[in-house]
Amino acid sequence: MGSDVVSRGYLATIVVPSGDQWKKMKRIMVDELFSHARHQWLHTKRVEEADNLLRYVHNQCGHEGGGGVVNLRVSAQHYCGNVIRKLVFNTRYFGNGKENGGPGVEEEDHVKAIFTILAYLYSFCISDYFPLLRGLDLDGHEKVMEEATRVLAKYHDPIIDERIQQWREGKKEEPEDLLDVLVSLKDDNGDSLLSADEIKAQIIDIMLAGVDNPSNALEWALAEMLNQPEILQKAIDELDSVVGKQRLVQESDLPKLNYIKACAREAFRLHPVAPFNVPHMSMADTTVANYFIPKGSHVFLSRLGLGRNPKVWDEPNKFKPERHLNGAKEVVLTDPKLRLLSFSRGRRGCIGMVLGTSMTIMLFARLLQGFSWSIPPNEGGRIDLSEGKGNLFMAKPLVAVAKPRLPPHVYPC
Ligand code: HEM
Numbered sequence: 001m002g003s004d005v006v007s008r009g010y011l012a013t014i015v016v017p018s019g020d021q022w023k024k025m026k027r028i029m030v031d032e033l034f035s036h037a038r039h040q041w042l043h044t045k046r047v048e049e050a051d052n053l054l055r056y057v058h059n060q061c062g063h064e065g066g067g068g069v070v071n072l073r074v075s076a077q078h079y080c081g082n083v084i085r086k087l088v089f090n091t092r093y094f095g096n097g098k099e100n101g102g103p104g105v106e107e108e109d110h111v112k113a114i115f116t117i118l119a120y121l122y123s124f125c126i127s128d129y130f131p132l133l134r135g136l137d138l139d140g141h142e143k144v145m146e147e148a149t150r151v152l153a154k155y156h157d158p159i160i161d162e163r164i165q166q167w168r169e170g171k172k173e174e175p176e177d178l179l180d181v182l183v184s185l186k187d188d189n190g191d192s193l194l195s196a197d198e199i200k201a202q203i204i205d206i207m208l209a210g211v212d213n214p215s216n217a218l219e220w221a222l223a224e225m226l227n228q229p230e231i232l233q234k235a236i237d238e239l240d241s242v243v244g245k246q247r248l249v250q251e252s253d254l255p256k257l258n259y260i261k262a263c264a265r266e267a268f269r270l271h272p273v274a275p276f277n278v279p280h281m282s283m284a285d286t287t288v289a290n291y292f293i294p295k296g297s298h299v300f301l302s303r304l305g306l307g308r309n310p311k312v313w314d315e316p317n318k319f320k321p322e323r324h325l326n327g328a329k330e331v332v333l334t335d336p337k338l339r340l341l342s343f344s345r346g347r348r349g350c351i352g353m354v355l356g357t358s359m360t361i362m363l364f365a366r367l368l369q370g371f372s373w374s375i376p377p378n379e380g381g382r383i384d385l386s387e388g389k390g391n392l393f394m395a396k397p398l399v400a401v402a403k404p405r406l407p408p409h410v411y412p413c
Pocket of ligand 1: 341347348
């Protein structure tokens with residue numbers, strides 16, 4: 001990916017990084033924010049948000065726990081937003097939040113801005129190819145991006161500025177979240193390694209990276225499973241045999257939940273969040289298989305072309321988690337052979353793979369363990385699996401009836 005393509009990437013929403021800046025930020029991401037040790041350090045915060053997800057859905061089941069209609073898109077996006085906000089800012093809410101554990105107006109606004117930026121990140125923009133047109137905003141993208149970035153900045157910047165001040169004044173000495181980690185990094189001279197603008201850009205990058213993939217996978221997978229109840233039952237049977245009903249599923253259980261992981265992997269294969277991977281650019285003439293790719297070409301990997309390739313996948317349009325089980329001791333969400341594109345691979349591959357995997361599987365496992373799901377009576381016995389116009393989300397957000405299936409004392413109060 002070259003610098004001009006980088007400029008369409010997440011970081012460009014505030015600053016366009018130079019090559020050195022990009023390398024520095026990437027190193028910080030890999031070594032400081034998403035290392036194995038850091039993942040362990042942040043465990044309690046992830047558990048708090050998995051518990052809150054359960055509380056939020058449980059609260060929608062009515063006082064007697066008789067069952068309630070739940071919007072899975074809102075629940076899943078809210079959980080992902082919460083996890084990332086908690087890891088970065090040590091808070092679930094920018095405002096007062098809601099007593100039932102759901103999103104307040106601020107969090108709805110925040111997540112909406114994230115999805116707006118992501119939609120435009122992947123879209124064709126004429127000034128990417130004719131930079132002289134920048135500023136004329138012929139397709140209106142710059143205005144939309146500026147507004148969405150302004151929304152993110154409205155919530156992030158006051159927290160970041162205050163935190164920098166606290167560290168400067170010695171009011172903080174021990175890191176408690178990823179923002180503290182970024183603020184407290186020092187260079188060889190003992191000066192701050194990152195400027196305020198760099199921290200703000202890095203945090204937008206993290207916010208954008210973590211929310212869309214897990215929530216979209218959950219929504220599609222559950223919709224497919226509701227239409228094929230035998231798959232739903234197998235996933236529940238697995239949870240009952242690995243975890244039981246007397247305690248909540250924890251991260252330490254996730255490696256054993258192969259069927260659930262196969263369901264998530266199948267959702268990434270069949271229902272990727274976007275048709276293409278983020279754009280890459282060839283830095284030199286190169287040949288891949290039979291294709292000659294001249295230096296400077298923009299390279300788009302088709303997620304749909306890979307995941308639904310009939311030469312690789314039997315019945316490619318069918319949701320069939322079993323296809324990922326054959327012989328695998330432990331199912332993983334990534335595919336090093338790129339037969340499907342989940343986290344991609346190589347130098348540009350996803351840095352947040354471990355976090356992304358645990359968020360995704362926890363989201364699936366908690367919702368499936370905690371509740372019996374059924375199709376709302378007014379849906380005619382089948383969830384409509386149409387894709388949206390101009391995107392790959394479900395055309396209509398998934399709504400399903402949830403009934404608690406664990407003893408009352410197991411749910412977090
Ligand atoms: C299931 C969840 C996730 C999936 C499927 C996923 C997938 C991807 C993909 C496909 C890319 C582009 C790779 C390429 O250009 O070839 C990417 C990049 C990236 N992801 Fe993830 N991701 C997930 C979660 C996360 C999380 C939770 C974080 C961190 C908060 C994260 C951080 C990043 C970053 C920083 C990049 C940019 C890497 C670079 O350009 O060098 N991802 N991810």
